[in-house]
Amino acid sequence: MSRNRTSPPISEIAARFILPGPVIAHEEIPTGLINTTYAVTCRSGQTHTRFILQSINSAVFPEPWKVMENILHVTFHTGAKNHGAEQLCLIPLRSGMSWLTQPDGTIWRCYPYHEDTETFVKIDSPDLAYRAAAAFGNFQARLSDLDPTALHETIPYFHHTPTYFAKLLAAAEKNPVGRLENARADVDFILSQKHLTTLLVDAGLPIRITHNDTKISNILFPTAPSLPPIVIDLDTVMPGLALFDYGDLVRSAASTADENETDPEKIRLDPVLAAALTEGYLSTASVFLTPEEKALLPSAPKVIALELAIRFLTDHLLGGVYFRSDYEGHNLARARNQLTLLRSM
Ligand code: GN1
Ligand code: MG
Numbered sequence: 001m002s003r004n005r006t007s008p009p010i011s012e013i014a015a016r017f018i019l020p021g022p023v024i025a026h027e028e029i030p031t032g033l034i035n036t037t038y039a040v041t042c043r044s045g046q047t048h049t050r051f052i053l054q055s056i057n058s059a060v061f062p063e064p065w066k067v068m069e070n071i072l073h074v075t076f077h078t079g080a081k082n083h084g085a086e087q088l089c090l091i092p093l094r095s096g097m098s099w100l101t102q103p104d105g106t107i108w109r110c111y112p113y114h115e116d117t118e119t120f121v122k123i124d125s126p127d128l129a130y131r132a133a134a135a136f137g138n139f140q141a142r143l144s145d146l147d148p149t150a151l152h153e154t155i156p157y158f159h160h161t162p163t164y165f166a167k168l169l170a171a172a173e174k175n176p177v178g179r180l181e182n183a184r185a186d187v188d189f190i191l192s193q194k195h196l197t198t199l200l201v202d203a204g205l206p207i208r209i210t211h212n213d214t215k216i217s218n219i220l221f222p223t224a225p226s227l228p229p230i231v232i233d234l235d236t237v238m239p240g241l242a243l244f245d246y247g248d249l250v251r252s253a254a255s256t257a258d259e260n261e262t263d264p265e266k267i268r269l270d271p272v273l274a275a276a277l278t279e280g281y282l283s284t285a286s287v288f289l290t291p292e293e294k295a296l297l298p299s300a301p302k303v304i305a306l307e308l309a310i311r312f313l314t315d316h317l318l319g320g321v322y323f324r325s326d327y328e329g330h331n332l333a334r335a336r337n338q339l340t341l342l343r344s345m
Helices: 010-015 064-082 126-142 161-174 180-192 242-253 271-285 291-317 330-343
Strands: 023-028 036-044 047-055 107-112 208-210 219-222 238-240
Touching: 010 023, 010 036, 010 047, 064 107, 064 126, 126 208, 126 219, 126 242, 126 271, 161 180, 161 291, 180 291, 180 330, 208 242, 238 242, 242 271, 242 291, 271 291, 291 330
Parallel strands: none
Antiparallel strands: 023 036, 036 047, 047 107, 208 238
């Protein structure tokens, strides 16, 4: 999404927030697929400080204020405990509000820019895997005493696997763009895995506050190893099952190849990385997980790999309406990658 031409200049938007001085430079950070993000530099005397200024994509989040209320709750709750050291905190506006709503409904928010941190799109060391998983477990642990009903469900049924399964069946039945024939074997394999779709959601597990996008790239690692990793991208924080966060982390971080790999031969679960992720997650999450949750840990990566395969395949059968894709068949390849990963688990 590029910025609306009629919206005010970045310096004017930034001036509404409590920043140390005027904006002297800004640049767009193009890595996100959903929101529009800028790094802005403010000057105060001889000191230059950077901040993140971001507008929320209202096509993905039609009620962006609910996203912001969730983020406010979560950052306030955990910030009170750890002074923002392990997580983002919102920079308030001069008006006292925590986010800026423009007349056209666009919402802007501002975060500190965490200098001297690095991000990874791929994990290759068990040590890093352990630290990443411990950070996500810690994120859940810090929120385990906040009432989940205090948060909005910003994307209803986000990890309700049977709902995605039903949508796949409907898409296959309708076959609106004639892509079923080439994907029939994939649909058949998914049908054979139906038992996995209800395994987590029907297990009576406690509803907790979860992150819902536990990719490795959503952690900032300070270059000083003594400092704790910082969990970012809080847009999908909402009530959910802890095991989906754990499963999504293992699925994405312990895969030997990227989600977009074109050679399925290269994809399998790396057991060493998976073990390090599990150990790291339990190092911070075992204090609040119930025995039932712990017993289902080994199934969680399978369920989420299947769920994501279903989502990609459904999008392929519908002609590509949700996930950004770079070529025809991209979502089919992504679905097959998840199914290959599932078979290796
Ligand atoms: C989407 O846009 P991104 O990469 O943050 C999706 C996740 C999937 C992921 C797969 C809101 O996340 O659920 O796991 O793609 N997010 C949403 O790459 O649908
Ligand atoms: Mg995300």
